[in-house]
Amino acid sequence: SYRKGGYHAVRVGDSFNGGRYIAQRKLGWGQFSTVWLAYDTRTSGFVALKIQKSAPQFAQAALHEIELLSAIADGDRNNSRSVVRLIDHFKHAGPNGQHLCMVLEYLGDSLLRLIRYNHHKGLDLNKVREICICVLTGLDYLHRQLNIIHSDLKPENILLVSPIDPSKDPVKSGFTPILEKPEGGNINGGVSMSFVEKKLKRRAKMAVARISERRASMGMPQEQKPQKSLEGIDMKCKVVDFGNACWADQQFMEEIQTRQYRAPEVIIRSGYTFSADMWSFACTAFELATGDMLFTPKGGQGFTDDEDHLALMMELLGKMPKKISIGGARFKDFFDRYGDLKRIKRLKYWSLDRLLVEKYKFLEEDARDFADFLRPILDFAPEKRPTAQQCLQHPWLTSNSNSNDNKLASGINNLQI
Ligand code: ATP
Ligand code: MG
Ligand code: MG
Numbered sequence: 302s303y304r305k306g307g308y309h310a311v312r313v314g315d316s317f318n319g320g321r322y323i324a325q326r327k328l329g330w331g332q333f334s335t336v337w338l339a340y341d342t343r344t345s346g347f348v349a350l351k352i353q354k355s356a357p358q359f360a361q362a363a364l365h366e367i368e369l370l371s372a373i374a375d376g377d378r379n380n381s382r383s384v385v386r387l388i389d390h391f392k393h394a395g396p397n398g399q400h401l402c403m404v405l406e407y408l409g410d411s412l413l414r415l416i417r418y419n420h421h422k423g424l425d426l427n428k429v430r431e432i433c434i435c436v437l438t439g440l441d442y443l444h445r446q447l448n449i450i451h452s453d454l455k456p457e458n459i460l461l462v463s464p465i466d467p468s469k470d471p472v473k474s475g476f477t478p479i480l481e482k483p484e485g486g487n488i489n490g491g492v493s494m495s496f497v498e499k500k501l502k503r504r505a506k507m508a509v510a511r512i513s514e515r516r517a518s519m520g521m522p523q524e525q526k527p528q529k530s531l532e533g534i535d536m537k538c539k540v541v542d543f544g545n546a547c548w549a550d551q552q553f554m555e556e557i558q559t560r561q562y563r564a565p566e567v568i569i570r571s572g573y574t575f576s577a578d579m580w581s582f583a584c585t586a587f588e589l590a591t592g593d594m595l596f597t598p599k600g601g602q603g604f605t606d607d608e609d610h611l612a613l614m615m616e617l618l619g620k621m622p623k624k625i626s627i628g629g630a631r632f633k634d635f636f637d638r639y640g641d642l643k644r645i646k647r648l649k650y651w652s653l654d655r656l657l658v659e660k661y662k663f664l665e666e667d668a669r670d671f672a673d674f675l676r677p678i679l680d681f682a683p684e685k686r687p688t689a690q691q692c693l694q695h696p697w698l699t700s701n702s703n704s705n706d707n708k709l710a711s712g713i714n715n716l717q718i
């Protein structure tokens with residue numbers, strides 16, 4: 302994709318926007334762009350530089366993203382609403398064409414990386430709570446104040462805020478900016494380690510050292526590896542990637558969202574609004590708490606991904622009421638005239654709290670409380686789902702004295718990293 306109309310090839314030390322930004326290392330990439338850590342010579346801090354592919358459709362998409370991100374930044378002067386901040390934008394001419402560039406505040410790992418790093422075991426429920434509060438704060442701001450539907454909420458598009466903020470204090474964070482192209486120069490390498498990864502690595506190393514010391518002092522053989530742990534890592538995060546977002550009154554896509562996080566009204570084509578983001582939020586919260594996606598639909602003999610997806614939803618949430626399914630433009634594709642699925646007849650009904658207890662070994666009380674929080678957000682009727690603002694008032698987030706892991710957590714929070 303490093304050809305005309307595609308990505309811009311960047312080398313460490315390259316400068317952008319008349320010398321203001323200097324590329325440091327690659328942070329990631331997507332279908333539309335590569336993202337680099339850059340040093341901002343004007344503020345002496347670090348930023349994320351998103352360099353869009355140059356072809357017209359990518360430029361168009363970037364302009365749309367910039368429009369939304371500008372409104373987001375304008376409405377949130379003190380940057381407290383858990384949505385990524387746009388700092389600057391400009392055009393950069395390269396051998397592959399003109400690239401629109403977005404300068405964003407520098408953030409850390411995505412929640413997807415965090416889930417993988419935790420070996421899909423599910424995070425401590427207190428961490429899940431902290432993350433939910435951040436994400437809901439962001440959604441409430443987007444929905445109520447800005448009239449924006451994110452349309453692609455999922456763990457990959459929620460980034461942790463680095464515990465050490467290199468954009469504020471590069472020296473303390475142990476970052477020395479690269480100001481010139483290094484000798485030999487060609488280091489357009491892979492993605493380097495993030496803060497959380499580094500921290501976990503360092504901690505694991507120290508734990509190994511401690512354990513081997515102890516074992517040695519007790520005359521025991523050296524072997525066991527310590528468990529990775531996320532203890533003490535502050536779970537502040539922000540919503541990113543507005544490439545698919547839209548103003549609620551200017552929708553341009555019938556099909557939105559990544560498959561596993563897609564709301565039922567999007568599948569049956571009955572029209573969507575902010576509540577579609579709430580559905581994706583509930584799927585995300587479940588995944589954080591269990592390490593598994595809530596729905597992983599797969600087409601099979603005689604049925605499609607969509608049909609399997611609807612079947613999985615009904616197995617967990619009960620049959621979709623006919624007065625809802627009949628409202629979908631695709632009713633006839635999926636349902637018979639009684640409102641039952643045409644091609645998938647045998648459904649195995651579960652309930653959310655049984656699933657949490659039996660498959661994920663939650664304590665009864667934790668399962669009940671978490672299911673009470675999620676269940677209303679997973680209503681087939683979009684208008685019955687609670688809003689982000691209402692979710693923020695839910696006892697699962699506001700009361701914090703009802704669960705065993707809270708006792709644990711207060712201890713954890715006092716631990717030094
Ligand atoms: P997609 O195909 O998902 O639409 P995209 O080209 O629009 O991708 P983004 O998803 O915005 O690009 O960013 C690509 C990757 O770059 C992210 O997954 C993340 O790893 C990294 N990244 C993006 N923004 C930031 C940021 N502000 N701070 C740190 N890393 C970031
Ligand atoms: Mg993305
Ligand atoms: Mg995108």
